[in-house]
Amino acid sequence: MRPRHIVTVASLVAALVAVPTVVALASHPTVATTATAQAARIAAAQIRELQHTPHQVLTGVVGADVGGAVTFAYAGDSITARPGSWLRDLAADTTDTGVHALGGYAHSGNRTDQVLARMPAVPGADVLVVELGTNDVNQGVPTTRILRNIDTLVAHQSAPHVLLIAAPPSNHTSSLWGVDRRTENRVLDRALAADAQQHGWSYADPFAADRASDDGWLPGTSADGIHPTTAANVAIAGEFATAIRAAAGRGTTGNDTGTAGDTSVSETAVTTN
Numbered sequence: 001m002r003p004r005h006i007v008t009v010a011s012l013v014a015a016l017v018a019v020p021t022v023v024a025l026a027s028h029p030t031v032a033t034t035a036t037a038q039a040a041r042i043a044a045a046q047i048r049e050l051q052h053t054p055h056q057v058l059t060g061v062v063g064a065d066v067g068g069a070v071t072f073a074y075a076g077d078s079i080t081a082r083p084g085s086w087l088r089d090l091a092a093d094t095t096d097t098g099v100h101a102l103g104g105y106a107h108s109g110n111r112t113d114q115v116l117a118r119m120p121a122v123p124g125a126d127v128l129v130v131e132l133g134t135n136d137v138n139q140g141v142p143t144t145r146i147l148r149n150i151d152t153l154v155a156h157q158s159a160p161h162v163l164l165i166a167a168p169p170s171n172h173t174s175s176l177w178g179v180d181r182r183t184e185n186r187v188l189d190r191a192l193a194a195d196a197q198q199h200g201w202s203y204a205d206p207f208a209a210d211r212a213s214d215d216g217w218l219p220g221t222s223a224d225g226i227h228p229t230t231a232a233n234v235a236i237a238g239e240f241a242t243a244i245r246a247a248a249g250r251g252t253t254g255n256d257t258g259t260a261g262d263t264s265v266s267e268t269a270v271t272t273n
Contacts, residue, residue, distance in 0.1 A: 056081045056108035059120070062101035063091030069100040070248040073122035073159055075115050076131035078108035079168055084230035086206065089237035097241045098250065104129075111136045112149035119153055126248045128159035129240070133192070134167050134226075137184045140177040143191045150195070163247040164196045165240075166205035169217045171225030182215050202247035206239035 058081040062074075074080055080087050087106070090097050103122040105115055112132045122128075130153065136146045154162050167185040175181050189205070196203035205211070210221040210232050217225060221232040228236055 058106040060103050062087055065100050066096055069098055070126050070245050070250055071100050071102045072127040072129050072244050073125040074101055074104035074106060074129045075119050075153055076106035077110050077135055080106035080131050081108050084233050086233055086237040086240045089233050090241060099241045099244045109135055112146050116149050116153045123158060125159045127161045127163055127244050128157045129163045131165040133188050137188055138175045138181055140179050143188055147191055147195050161247045162201035163243055164192045164201055164203045168207045169211045169215055171216045186215050204243035206236050
């Protein structure tokens with residue numbers, strides 16, 4: 001083969017290699033059709049998952065009022081709304097937990113923007129408890145948007161103290177939206193802690209005792225890998241109560257007094273307001 005022919009062949013090969021993949025796909029309608037069908041199946045599965053979420057809603061006053069209790073408002077998802085949740089446990093507790101829910105909104109499956117749109121004003125609450133973000137993570141919502149929604153929700157309330165709650169553990173490392181839920185929950189936790197510190201709010205992880213080293217649930221503490229069991233929620237409810245009192249600057253009971261920023265009442269609570 002002459003040198004000129006060698007150069008020509010090499011140029012043709014290089015040109016073919018440089019053709020964009022999209023052109024190659026366009027020349028193969030079967031491949032494009034298969035990709036479209038796969039995308040449609042994923043979209044349908046996402047819709048089924050969202051529709052499958054139980055319609056569990058909690059709003060208004062929860063539990064009996066106890067004199068001297070720290071009053072709080074709540075904004076949450078299924079961790080707060082579902083049967084046997086920490087908030088329902090506190091309401092059913094016959095002992096003096098030192099806290100009382102004046103109102104709020106919690107809905108299973110809801111993202112931060114959905115709760116923000118439905119959250120009522122709760123005047124008179126000492127603490128605003130925000131337990132949100134994991135459904136956003138599941139659906140691939142950017143962390144910056146999650147924080148923006150939470151900050152807006154806080155701005156719409158008049159509570160003098162704010163308590164951000166860590167995302168719970170997760171045994172799931174994938175989602176229909178292509179997200180590693182466990183890893184992204186960890187990212188969200190760090191962002192929530194930083195957001196709380198920036199604004200002078202409180203941050204707590206009531207799930208710490210049930211959280212494995214890889215951020216999954218400890219064996220026996222979750223039946224579905226997302227929510228704590230009813231038994232685990234009993235202790236978790238106590239951690240929530242402790243963190244709420246700490247956020248308000250209270251001690252171990254509703255009638256005790258303390259100073260804001262005192263973290264001795266709970267290793268999981270970081271109070272700065």
